[in-house]
Amino acid sequence: MADEKLPTRSENYSEWYNQVILRAEMADYAPVRGCMVVRPYGWALWENMQAGLDRRFKDTGHQNAAFPLLIPMSFLEKEKSHVQGFAPELAVVTVGGGETLEEPLVVRPTSETVIGYMYARWIKSWRDLPVLINQWGSVVRWEMRTRLFLRTMEFFWQEGHTAHATPEEALEETLRILDIYADFAINEAAIPVIKGRKSQAEKFAGAVNSYSIEAMMGDTRALQSATSHDLGQNFAKAFEIQYLDQTNQLQYCWTTSWGMSTRMIGAIIMTHGDDQGLILPPRLAPIQVVIVPIYKNDEERSKVMAVVENVRAQLSAFRLKVDDRTGVTPGFKYNDWEMRGVPLRLEIGPKDVEKGSVALARRDVPGREGKSFVPQEGLAARVGDLLEEIQAGLLARATAFRDEHITEVADYDTLREVVQNGWARAWWCGNPACETKVKDETRASTRNIPTEQPGGKGHCVVCGETASEQVLFARAY
RNA sequence: CGGGGUGUAGCGCAGUUGGUAGCGCACCGCGUUUGGGACGCGGGGGUCGGCGGUUCGAGUCCGCCCACCCCGACCA
Numbered sequence: 001m002a003d004e005k006l007p008t009r010s011e012n013y014s015e016w017y018n019q020v021i022l023r024a025e026m027a028d029y030a031p032v033r034g035c036m037v038v039r040p041y042g043w044a045l046w047e048n049m050q051a052g053l054d055r056r057f058k059d060t061g062h063q064n065a066a067f068p069l070l071i072p073m074s075f076l077e078k079e080k081s082h083v084q085g086f087a088p089e090l091a092v093v094t095v096g097g098g099e100t101l102e103e104p105l106v107v108r109p110t111s112e113t114v115i116g117y118m119y120a121r122w123i124k125s126w127r128d129l130p131v132l133i134n135q136w137g138s139v140v141r142w143e144m145r146t147r148l149f150l151r152t153m154e155f156f157w158q159e160g161h162t163a164h165a166t167p168e169e170a171l172e173e174t175l176r177i178l179d180i181y182a183d184f185a186i187n188e189a190a191i192p193v194i195k196g197r198k199s200q201a202e203k204f205a206g207a208v209n210s211y212s213i214e215a216m217m218g219d220t221r222a223l224q225s226a227t228s229h230d231l232g233q234n235f236a237k238a239f240e241i242q243y244l245d246q247t248n249q250l251q252y253c254w255t256t257s258w259g260m261s262t263r264m265i266g267a268i269i270m271t272h273g274d275d276q277g278l279i280l281p282p283r284l285a286p287i288q289v290v291i292v293p294i295y296k297n298d299e300e301r302s303k304v305m306a307v308v309e310n311v312r313a314q315l316s317a318f319r320l321k322v323d324d325r326t327g328v329t330p331g332f333k334y335n336d337w338e339m340r341g342v343p344l345r346l347e348i349g350p351k352d353v354e355k356g357s358v359a360l361a362r363r364d365v366p367g368r369e370g371k372s373f374v375p376q377e378g379l380a381a382r383v384g385d386l387l388e389e390i391q392a393g394l395l396a397r398a399t400a401f402r403d404e405h406i407t408e409v410a411d412y413d414t415l416r417e418v419v420q421n422g423w424a425r426a427w428w429c430g431n432p433a434c435e436t437k438v439k440d441e442t443r444a445s446t447r448n449i450p451t452e453q454p455g456g457k458g459h460c461v462v463c464g465e466t467a468s469e470q471v472l473f474a475r476a477y
Numbered sequence: 478c479g480g481g482g483u484g485u486a487g488c489g490c491a492g493u494u495g496g497u498a499g500c501g502c503a504c505c506g507c508g509u510u511u512g513g514g515a516c517g518c519g520g521g522g523g524u525c526g527g528c529g530g531u532u533c534g535a536g537u538c539c540g541c542c543c544a545c546c547c548c549g550a551c552c553a
Contacts, residue, residue, distance in 0.1 A: 005514090033545075088551065110553085143552065144478095155553065204553095212553095227553070261553050294512055331513035349512055359512075367513095 006339070008275045013219045014147075020269060021148050024278050024340045034146035034153035038262065041340065044286035046156065046262060050136065052188045052284070053158060053260060056180045062132040062160060067114050069137075070105040075113035078238040082112065085205020089141040091153075107140040112206065112231070112257055115161045116239035123253060126165055126245050130173070134160040149266035150223070150477050157261035163241060163253040167232070170254035174230040177258040178211045181226040189264065190281040190394040191215050191271045192402055193225055194472065196448030201432050204257075208232035214447045214472065216402040217270035220422045222447045222474035225267050228258035266477075271398050278341025279363050281394055282387040288319045289383060290342045292333045294349030303353045307376065311346065311358065314380050318387070338363060343390050344383060352376075364390050364397075406472075415461050415473060419444035423474040427458030427467035434462035438473055447472040 006023070007015045021027050026042035029035075038046065054064070070093060076083045091107040094100060108114065119131060138156045146152050160177060164170040178195055185193045193213035203210035207229040215225045235241070236252040245251050272279040282288050293308050295301040308322055321342075323333050330347065337345055347359035358379065361371040374382060405422035409415045418424040419442050428434060428446070435446045449471045460467045 085552095139553085141552070144550090145552090151552065157553070224553070259553065263553055292512095296511060329511050329513085329515060331511085331515085333514090334512095335514050347512065351512075 006275060006277060009218055009273075016273075016275075017266075017270060018148065020273055020277050020339070026265070026269075026278075027148050029148075032153070034143055036148050036152045036154075038156070041286060042265065045265060045268075045280065045284060048284045048286065049184075049188070049264060050158070052184055053180075054134075054136075056184060057134050057158075057160065060132075060176060060180065062134045062162075065133050065135055066137065067108075067111050067118070067135055069108055071108050071111075071114045073104045073106055075117060076106060078113065079206045079235055081234075082206035082238075086110070086141075089143060091140045091142055109139055109141045110257070110259075111135065111139070111159055112161065112235050112255075113239070116235045116241055116255070119161075119163050119253070119255075120239045120241045123163060123241055123243050126243050129163060129165045129243060129253065130169065131163040132160075132173075133162070134158055147266075147477075149262055149269070151263075155261050155263065157259050159257060159259045162256045163236070164255070165243065165245070165251070165253070167254045170232075170256050171230050174209075174211060174228045174256045174258070177228040177256070178213065178226075181213050181228065181258075181260055184260075185213055185215065185225060185264075185267075186395065188281065188283045189268050189271075190283075190391055190398060191225070191267055192395060192399040194448065194450050195452075196450040196472070198227075198448055199430075199432070199435055199446045199471070201435060202446060202448075204229045206231060206234055207257075208234065212448050214474075215267050215271060216398075216405060216423065216474075217267070217477070218273065218401075219270070220405045220474075222423065222472075222476040223263070223267050223270070224447070224476065225264055226258070226260035229256060231255045231257060272394050273341070274366065276335070276366060277339035279394065280341035280343060282343045282391045285341065285343055286319060287321045287340075287342045288387060289315060289321075289344045289346060290337045291320065291322045291346045291348060292330050292337070293322070293324065294330045294347060296350075300350050304348055304350065307353050307358075308348050311348065311376060311379060314376075315383055317380065318383060334361075338366075343387060360386075362386060362390060364393055408470075409461060410459075412461055416442050419473050419475060423447070423472050424461075425450075425470055425472055426461035428469065428471040429460035429463060429465040429467045430469070431460070431463065431465070434460055435471075437462055442473075442475075444473045444475050447474050447476060 006019050009016045025039045027039055028037045030037050086109045090109060093105040123131060136158045138154050140154045143151050143153055162173050164173060182193050182195050185191045193215045195213055198210040198212055209230045211228045213225050215223050217223055233252045233254060235255050241253040242250050243253060269278060291308055293304045295304045312320060312322060341363060343363050345361040352358050356376050357373045358376055359371060360374050407418045407422060407424055409418055409424045409426045415424045415426060439445045449469050453469055458467050
């Protein structure tokens with residue numbers, strides 16, 4: 001709980017971000033540098049996110065399982081680009097039970113290797129395919145610069161790992177999951193995202209191709225919000241994941257992996273939040289409606305609380321909280337729940353008892369404009385409608401903001417300027433030298449090559465060579 | 478790992494020429510309050526980052542160490 005005003009987003013965006021998380025009690029710093037504690041309010045949000053994703057995975061035939069935290073070092077070394085990509089950020093266990101281990105164990109930075117090892121044992125025949133498994137857990141990467149939710153040394157996520165008989169099926173799976181991520185982001189988190197393929201320089205270590213959904217934060221920086229990888233036969237060959245096909249030929253599998261993490265919470269905070277604090281999308285909000293009772297004395301209290309209980313019963317379909325704390329004023333509570341981003345607030349006081357009304361304030365419309373007095377009767381329908389309206393409104397607002405800050409650019413000078421305060425969409429020849437030049441000179445990297453392309457050809461914004469695809473350039477988290 | 482900075486109550490800070498540690502917020506109790514961040518009174522809380530040295534005496538001076546933060550190369 002806070003006693004002072006939050007820094008505004010325009011005066012110090014990153015301090016605003018940190019303060020919102022701490023004051024809303026989403027997370028806190030752990031005793032180990034770079035690690036975070038997800039507090040109950042933040043975890044409740046994550047549980048709602050998990051439910052939305054998990055349902056989508058199960059609907060498309062996936063099952064959950066659990067694989068070990070510790071992985072033999074030699075496993076990571078089996079896939080060359082994989083180990084090169086992850087080596088600098090591995091946490092390694094060298095001692096166990098007081099004895100130096102014969103082989104060091106790495107704390108998983110991701111689980112392709114150990115899961116690949118198991119798949120090699122489980123898959124024998126084309127009849128065993130596809131294997132569609134997801135795991136909810138956490139992984140550790142020894143990051144140098146950390147930020148709550150955006151980049152912590154341990155983070156929570158889901159990682160899906162699938163094995164298929166053909167490259168077409170693997171690609172289809174990769175893109176199906178990308179669609180699921182986009183659908184979840186748009187329809188549950190109210191975050192408009194752009195689907196696309198990562199450049200070769202930006203792809204996952206060990207993948208043939210990586211795909212991502214990219215979201216624009218309130219400061220216009222980009223946040224990669226989920227990724228889906230087509231691993232080709234790289235891991236299948238490294239771990240000998242093989243099957244006999246219908247003609248009795250031994251074949252390597254085609255595998256995929258994909259993940260969305262608690263980083264997505266950071267995306268929600270930075271997409272919707274305002275200078276008062278969080279604004280949570282109703283579908284994911286741990287508390288959708290909060291009731292603040294107002295009274296001066298015991299007599300008023302009992303009258304008010306009777307109405308509060310009545311309203312609570314009426315609204316049983318929603319995730320609802322009655323703020324019955326004593327010792328803090330209603331004004332304090334308003335600010336507190338605004339900080340925590342609860343979509344709707346009901347204030348019930350003596351006047352409402354008399355008039356059969358409640359004061360209803362919507363979080364997405366700050367101040368007096370968002371507040372109205374409505375009858376207690378028919379409140380459930382009104383609340384339901386409003387929550388949907390807020391959900392849609394958040395998406396519309398974020399979409400408008402994003403579109404205002406994406407500029408199609410044709411020349412390099414404009415590109416340099418645009419990426420200072422927005423994203424640039426431009427033709428790119430695909431040459432890594434061109435994206436490196438942009439990164440070095442502007443700090444903007446390629447985010448992805450959007451799935452939706454205008455078609456035709458253009459000239460690379462950097463070198464002028466013929467280009468057949470457009471790419472997004474942006475400064476990223 | 479390079480460059481810069483900071484360590485005193487949970488947080489933010491003050492602490493003079495060395496003299497035995499204080500302020501605001503938060504927290505606890507009581508009372509008055511309560512429709513947009515209330516107020517009064519009374520409390521609790523510290524090996525002053527660590528170790529060593531100088532000194533009758535060190536938060537303060539000296540040495541070494543440690544931790545953390547910010548800025549650059551890597552990243553869900």
